[in-house]
Amino acid sequence: MKDSYIGVFDSGIGGLTVVKEIVRLMPNENIIYLGDTAHVPYGTHSPEQITEYALQDTKFLSAFNLKAIVIACNTVDSIAREAVDELCNVPVFGVVEPASKVAANTTKNGKIGVIATNATVNSRAYNKAIEKYNLKAEVISVACPLLVPLIENGQFKKGDTVTRNVLKEYLDPLMKQEIDTLILGCTHYTLLTEMIEDLYPNLMIVSSSIAVAKTIKASLPLSGNEQVDRRYFVSNNVEDFKKLAQIFMGEVLTENIEQVQLG
Numbered sequence: 001m002k003d004s005y006i007g008v009f010d011s012g013i014g015g016l017t018v019v020k021e022i023v024r025l026m027p028n029e030n031i032i033y034l035g036d037t038a039h040v041p042y043g044t045h046s047p048e049q050i051t052e053y054a055l056q057d058t059k060f061l062s063a064f065n066l067k068a069i070v071i072a073c074n075t076v077d078s079i080a081r082e083a084v085d086e087l088c089n090v091p092v093f094g095v096v097e098p099a100s101k102v103a104a105n106t107t108k109n110g111k112i113g114v115i116a117t118n119a120t121v122n123s124r125a126y127n128k129a130i131e132k133y134n135l136k137a138e139v140i141s142v143a144c145p146l147l148v149p150l151i152e153n154g155q156f157k158k159g160d161t162v163t164r165n166v167l168k169e170y171l172d173p174l175m176k177q178e179i180d181t182l183i184l185g186c187t188h189y190t191l192l193t194e195m196i197e198d199l200y201p202n203l204m205i206v207s208s209s210i211a212v213a214k215t216i217k218a219s220l221p222l223s224g225n226e227q228v229d230r231r232y233f234v235s236n237n238v239e240d241f242k243k244l245a246q247i248f249m250g251e252v253l254t255e256n257i258e259q260v261q262l263g
Helices: 016-025 047-061 074-079 081-087 096-106 118-123 125-133 147-152 161-176 187-199 208-219 238-249
Strands: 005-010 030-035 066-071 092-094 111-116 138-143 181-184 204-207 230-234 256-259
Touching (some): 005 047, 016 187, 016 208, 016 238, 030 047, 047 066, 047 081, 074 081, 074 118, 092 208, 096 125, 096 204, 111 118, 111 125, 118 125, 118 138, 125 138, 138 161, 147 187, 147 238, 161 187, 181 208, 187 204, 230 238, 238 256
Parallel strands (some): 005 030, 030 230
16 A cells, blocks of 8 residues: 555645644645635535535545545535445545544533534434534534635734634624534634634634544555655646635645636
8 A cells, every 4th residue: 555645636726734633643645636616606506416526536546546535525525425335346435524523522511513514404414423422412503605716815813803703703603502512514714713713712622624634544554655746637727726725735836736617
């Protein structure tokens, strides 16, 4: 398995926060990333369309020598996880289950907030997953459609007043319901951690990106590659991806970035 890859896919750019955590925790792993930037955001599409896109992404990654596939998109994991599982012959990791487990085991008062896309909220995937680990937990979910555009515009530093005000609009009602734990149910939202901590210092924050990376490390045999191979594929607009990748990864990507046709 030394030369095999961890394949990661997302509807666009947010999954790079998962890649960043995998690299931090498992620096010797080869990684292939696919961002379906031609169809982003998935969260506004029907469940049938989301499943179709997810299977296209999975088939693309499956052409490589993989040790695992990571669904780095809460929307896909919420809606199309079973379809992806059926197609794969390697372990599949999603973001919903790891974050749910952490939140269910962390909450003190049993009140857990979830911020995510419309599709993820409507699927009730987090409610179902959290219930497995904490039957008494109360899950309160809020769709936050304004956050992704702000983040992709680089407006996620704790001093950014526009994003701060938008976050308060979404989160103040959750805080009034006395949540003590908040799941960032979109991989973009990991970048808002510092701002949320500044707004609500007593709130326990669970990033789905960090949670899945820790689960992968605990579940897979680690590679010992001295020279790693990391490759990035997008279905549209390589130049925009490069610019946004610097925001999401915290560094300029020097690896191969190619545009591909899916489907």
